[in-house]
Amino acid sequence: MWIFSLQGHYSNTDVSTLYLVKSSPKTLYHMITYYSQTTYKLWHFLPEAIREGKSQYERGFGISSKEVFEAIYRSEEEMLKFLYHMDTIWTICGKDIIQAFDLSVFCSVYDLGGCTGGLAKHFVSTYNETTVTIMDLPSVVQTAKKKFVTDEEQRIHFLEGDFFNDPIPEADLFVLARIIHDWTEEKCLNLLRKIYQSCRPGGGVLLVEVLLNEDRSGPLTSQLFSLNMLIQTEGRERTPTEYTKLLADSGFRDIEAKVTGKLYDVILARK
Ligand SMILES: C[S@@+](CC[C@H](N)C(=O)[O-])C[C@H]1O[C@@H](n2cnc3c(N)ncnc32)[C@H](O)[C@@H]1O
Numbered sequence: 001m002w003i004f005s006l007q008g009h010y011s012n013t014d015v016s017t018l019y020l021v022k023s024s025p026k027t028l029y030h031m032i033t034y035y036s037q038t039t040y041k042l043w044h045f046l047p048e049a050i051r052e053g054k055s056q057y058e059r060g061f062g063i064s065s066k067e068v069f070e071a072i073y074r075s076e077e078e079m080l081k082f083l084y085h086m087d088t089i090w091t092i093c094g095k096d097i098i099q100a101f102d103l104s105v106f107c108s109v110y111d112l113g114g115c116t117g118g119l120a121k122h123f124v125s126t127y128n129e130t131t132v133t134i135m136d137l138p139s140v141v142q143t144a145k146k147k148f149v150t151d152e153e154q155r156i157h158f159l160e161g162d163f164f165n166d167p168i169p170e171a172d173l174f175v176l177a178r179i180i181h182d183w184t185e186e187k188c189l190n191l192l193r194k195i196y197q198s199c200r201p202g203g204g205v206l207l208v209e210v211l212l213n214e215d216r217s218g219p220l221t222s223q224l225f226s227l228n229m230l231i232q233t234e235g236r237e238r239t240p241t242e243y244t245k246l247l248a249d250s251g252f253r254d255i256e257a258k259v260t261g262k263l264y265d266v267i268l269a270r271k
Contacts, residue, residue, distance in 0.1 A: 026091050030084035038081070042231045049231045056231050068182060068233050069137065083116050083143060086178075090118030093262035097177075097208055098122045100258040100266040103130070106173035106203065110135055112163045112195070113179045116148035117156055119208070123175075124155045132175075135159040135168070163191060168198040177208035177264075180246070181225075182233040192250035199271045205252060207267040211259065212239045221263065243267050 022029040045056035055065035065071050073079040104127050114134030123132050138160040174195045210222040226237035240257040252269035259265050
């Protein structure tokens, strides 16, 4: 009797059907499982991370944290979990990112560290003339081609490469979504200077990141993300002024930040 009564009372709400059911187009399933299985385990070592000022992969998973993405991609299974996790958010707020500025003037776009193409898909569906090339590590590109971007996807191309060590081809716009927050100031400056050299005159760079308030008093999500960057990478979240300085020191000008009201914000700078 009692069991029947329970069965009669529990069901998904519309919101949980939309965001928690794995088959929903807007599912957060992959993000939540990544946070619960990988991120949460590393957060057990928050005090150590703060004391040592470094990533905790060694303690959490017994793997060197010297090479950030070797640790994150420590097995094929882990890489795939991370890729699905990365892809999730763009089904929720990708359009807001791509439409925050009018990017229609940029015909050839390189999405550096563009991963699964989650953002690139919004780019080409918003701007009819734009071609986006995703440059990412070879194993990521191979998986993205197999599992995330179909052959029917028009105007999305791939380039296998290492943006720190390989040449970056010429383009009108370079997208760096959740890239700068992974790295030290020195590596960010090296990368941005390299991009500046490859950027056509009048072209630009688009940073997509969560922004900290100038006095670092919040928002709470950005503060938590910043701690997560400490625990999992070499980087941290930054304020608009810090991003402006990195971009200006790399040669860029006309730097403008736009708060989207969603999880991620956008900064556009021109050459
Ligand atoms: C935090 S993820 C962001 C992915 C994607 N931009 C997004 O926002 O969904 C960082 C990305 O940078 C790529 N990456 C890391 N180091 C790289 C390198 N040296 N060269 C090219 N891509 C790299 C990773 O494989 C991953 O796809």
